[in-house]
Amino acid sequence: MEANELNADLHCHSDVSDGTLTPEGVAARAHANGVQLWSLTDHDEIGGQHRARRAALELGMPFLSGVEISVTFLGKTVHIVGLGFDIDDAGLRQGLAATRGGRGQRAREMAQALAEVGIEGAYEGALKYVGNPELVSRTHFARYLVEAGVCANTPEVFRHYLADGKPGFVPHRWAALGDALRWIKGAGGMAVIAHPGRYGFSPIEEHAFFTEFKEHGGEGVEVVTGSHRPEEYGKYADMALEYGLYASRGSDFHSPDESHTDLGTLPRLPAKLIPAWELLAERVHTP
Template identity: 75%
Template sequence: MAILNADLHCHSTISDGTLEPEALAARAHANGVELWALTDHDELGGQQRAMQAARALGLPYLTGVEISVTFAGLTVHIVGLGVDPEDAQLRDGLARTRGGRERRAREMAEQLAAVGIRGAFEGALKYVGNPELISRTHFARYLVEAGVCHDTHEVFRRFLTEGKPGYVEHRWATLGDAVRWIRTAGGVAVIAHPARYAHPNPTQEYALFAEFKAHGGQAVEVVTGSHSEAEALRYADLALEFGLAASRGSDFHSPDESHTDLGALPLLQGRLTPVWELLADRIIH
């Protein structure tokens, strides 16, 4: 299968994006995307809508989800591509993973109130319909609306990263759980945007890749919206070292917030095995 302008990582209003699944499909199609996946956080609720919109546009589609994982004290994201959205084990696992979000969000609001920012929980809820899916991004949008910060990047820098008021750690799924749910549902597990994780040393990152591979993980995002050219080269090398396929996705959330638009990434290098080659029978036309 040829190197494609594939975009296999983005978010809709079902999690923390600002566009509906149908609008994302239209944007991907208009931007020349040749294979698309919607990968909302810990949620499959947008899959049927995304699939139907893609089919209406003649845009090849892969089902997807992004699962929040706790690994060695860090939050890591694992994308599942080509999963069966009706798989009971995957759906149950995601429901458990979502379950702690509201409690965590209320603790975040309490910490923000302690530094003089009141009403943050209710403000964040305006940006999300379901408290089970409330996230730091929703708080960030409210803090921008309230004039506390100029943009969401400033909010994260000042309030929502470790050690700042408003950051509350949450224990997500285990790495083994996430990979198993994805594989049981017929999909391929992918380490999302690996350069974003603040591993204390290279040994811990190596352990992530080794454990992921041991659990049956099959791919890593090499080209993504948050990777520099040098980071893409580094993770291309790691993909080859660990025998992993390579994925490509913008991690698009919003026209106003995302650095990289759908379909705007560099192509994968020819020396890599594209993840869609493992998923040829799961692509919906």
């Protein structure tokens, strides 16, 4: 098998952050869908990594450690995926704990903002969907607003209440780009730009983002991801070549009921690219 044909899924979430399945449940779904190399990348949290690794190896599925770190860049929230790091690295754990710290206050401010437009009890409602109290997020609020009948589905909640400029949106200052890459690389991992097509950067801003990412030691970019439209696969394949980055692939799966792309169902990476897992081969945990 050519390396680009490997069914690797290196971006997904469990209920340790804002997914709905346990780490074991995500592992089982990935394996059932034919994933041949898997990474769990919860938001700003690696508390599920030991469980995920154990579940994957029991299923006979190779595993890479993973995390998705929230970063503020040019006033926008962007995400950096870390892969293949030491799960027990103290520096990474401390950095993630620091960036998680502001989520609780932000959640209360979101609830207050929603109350001001007539939606009461949103904070308590969101907590019902939280697996990790340190990581209450917009997704948890969205699930509660669907339950309460405010909107029909979570994308509608984001469009009307939780996106930038809407009544329940509260910005948060996340980690700096250099800090996130320092934590990942200090733990022996590889930093990857997550779903770059989502950020709405102008060409100049996107160039600045990719350039600074490289300057801080970043090595990869997600090309084929559930958060990209098919036409964006080609654009970011070309950008991977332009900036000399390894290419990654991941569904960004959160839930069987909410995610439009299931684990392991994406097209393969374009043959012209060098897969991220080639650089990470020695860091893969195998059964």
